[in-house]
Amino acid sequence: MTEHHLTTPLNQDDIKELQAGDIVYLSGTVYTARDEAHLRILELTDEGKPLPFDLEGAVIYHCGPLMQQEGGEDWRAVAAGPTTSARMTDMTPELLDNYNVRAIIGKGGMKDIATVLKDRCVYLAYTGGCAALAVDMIKDVKGVHWLKLGMPEAVWVLEVQEFGPLIVGVDALGTDLFGEVMDQAGDYFIKNI
Amino acid sequence: MSTLNLFSVSDAVEGIIRQAETCLPNDVIKALKNAREMESENRARAQLDAILKNILIADNRTIPMCQDTGILVFFVDIGRDVCIDFNLEEAIRHGVKQATKSVPLRPNAVEPLTRQNSGDNTGDGLPDINYSFVDGKAIKITVAPKGAGSENMSAIQMLKPSQVDSVKRFVVETVLKAGGMPCPPTIVGVGIGGSFDKSARLAKRSLLRDLDDMNDFELELLDAINSLNIGAMGLGGRTTALAVHVEKGHCHTASLPVAVNIQCWANRHASVILEAGND
Numbered sequence A: 001m002t003e004h005h006l007t008t009p010l011n012q013d014d015i016k017e018l019q020a021g022d023i024v025y026l027s028g029t030v031y032t033a034r035d036e037a038h039l040r041i042l043e044l045t046d047e048g049k050p051l052p053f054d055l056e057g058a059v060i061y062h063c064g065p066l067m068q069q070e071g072g073e074d075w076r077a078v079a080a081g082p083t084t085s086a087r088m089t090d091m092t093p094e095l096l097d098n099y100n101v102r103a104i105i106g107k108g109g110m111k112d113i114a115t116v117l118k119d120r121c122v123y124l125a126y127t128g129g130c131a132a133l134a135v136d137m138i139k140d141v142k143g144v145h146w147l148k149l150g151m152p153e154a155v156w157v158l159e160v161q162e163f164g165p166l167i168v169g170v171d172a173l174g175t176d177l178f179g180e181v182m183d184q185a186g187d188y189f190i191k192n193i
Numbered sequence B: 001m002s003t004l005n006l007f008s009v010s011d012a013v014e015g016i017i018r019q020a021e022t023c024l025p026n027d028v029i030k031a032l033k034n035a036r037e038m039e040s041e042n043r044a045r046a047q048l049d050a051i052l053k054n055i056l057i058a059d060n061r062t063i064p065m066c067q068d069t070g071i072l073v074f075f076v077d078i079g080r081d082v083c084i085d086f087n088l089e090e091a092i093r094h095g096v097k098q099a100t101k102s103v104p105l106r107p108n109a110v111e112p113l114t115r116q117n118s119g120d121n122t123g124d125g126l127p128d129i130n131y132s133f134v135d136g137k138a139i140k141i142t143v144a145p146k147g148a149g150s151e152n153m154s155a156i157q158m159l160k161p162s163q164v165d166s167v168k169r170f171v172v173e174t175v176l177k178a179g180g181m182p183c184p185p186t187i188v189g190v191g192i193g194g195s196f197d198k199s200a201r202l203a204k205r206s207l208l209r210d211l212d213d214m215n216d217f218e219l220e221l222l223d224a225i226n227s228l229n230i231g232a233m234g235l236g237g238r239t240t241a242l243a244v245h246v247e248k249g250h251c252h253t254a255s256l257p258v259a260v261n262i263q264c265w266a267n268r269h270a271s272v273i274l275e276a277g278n279d
Helices: A012-016 A035-046 A085-098 A131-135 A177-192 B006-022 B026-038 B042-061 B088-102 B161-178 B196-206 B216-226
Strands: A003-007 A023-032 A059-061 A066-068 A076-079 A103-106 A122-125 A138-145 A155-170 B071-079 B128-134 B138-146 B155-159 B186-193 B241-249 B256-263 B270-275
Touching (some): A035 A085, A085 A103, A155 B042, B006 B088, B006 B138, B006 B270, B026 B241, B161 B186, B186 B216, B196 B241, B216 B241
Parallel strands (some): A003 A023, A023 A059, A103 A122
16 A cells, blocks of 8 residues: 655656555645536537646546635635545546546546546545545635536636545556455345345 | 524524534444444545544534535424414525525535526425424424435335345345445435335434434344445445434335435434423
8 A cells, every 4th residue: 555645737657656555645736527517528528619627637526515705705615525426437438538637536436437547547535525624635726617507516626735545446557446345245245135 | 492483493493504514413423433443444444534534623613524515304393382473494494595605505406407506505395394293392403414425325115015025135235236435334224114205204214313223123234234345435344334224114015115215424413492482
């Protein structure tokens, strides 16, 4: 279980060092994106239009944060833990085929995703529900896109420092920790219940 | 004793929402600490450590422990001797709107098909308010904010009357299918009997019970679930569920409805008792 400290943007060499079960602390920029943002990204991609943000070497955070803006002040994060990644499973292959996203942060893993991520992206698990803890590691809200999708569904550009501990749930070498745990659980269920 | 009116109720509702969102009940914290002590896997320990640290930060700063502040489910027990001469439902809705701004809560309520967000956590049928009548001259209001990660993993099955032995299998299978998605360690609420919708309501209400309070059947289910070793956040480990609670109700002789309502580790709920003043 090696500990890594990485800074965005990430390149292919950065992520090939990571093995399932390793711990990562991440600094730099992360983009929140969940259901509606994924749909919007893929819609613009299909239409051949550019995105208003740069996903080259980027980190996507499956997160619908609770944000606050008092008066005319800048936005600040109040609570920002991960959302269930499984909802984005079907949209992830097309996302990765079109953009060099190098890491996805989320919770719960994504079914059969190891082959999709192989050689190009890693899945980093952040503890579900730990939204107050996450805020301590978000240093700045650099911007927001598509706010009309609603606060949880908008793309928030967050500046993070030593964000973690993140566990490498799926590495770029083909290992999926969640898949291994579920295979064992499934075997137990078939044999004993 | 407080005077019961629209404003006192909406202020009290705002107060219990804040409490529920920022501070977990002691029995839940105790169960999480026990799970941490019993855990031998490093990865699971790291998850439980993060959860316990998160709970402390949220409580100390009075901020929501999870960004998914849920949809707001209320259980209102109305004393038979209470005279309510104001719009109780409007008072609760108003409390929700106030809390959305003051706690603050993430606006989670959307129209189901257009996905348009109402912005204040209210809408058609939201907040979800369940009334029942009890003895006495007080109103007890309980709020249980329900996050979607765990709610989405819940399931209902209309078993045949001959399938009583399949109840356990369905409960464990539902937890298996949920894997790491509902933020384990979870609390598993099971409603057996009633009707299609009543079983789900029994399951939801069972989540409010003290976690230590489990009978032999519930402990058997808990043991089967934890033998799956899905563990905290689905990364493997001994504790997949902190508790299993079962509530039963009589049902039609031709039916056996079973509902499984999964609750994430953040088993948030808080109550207030409002007594009618001078009478």
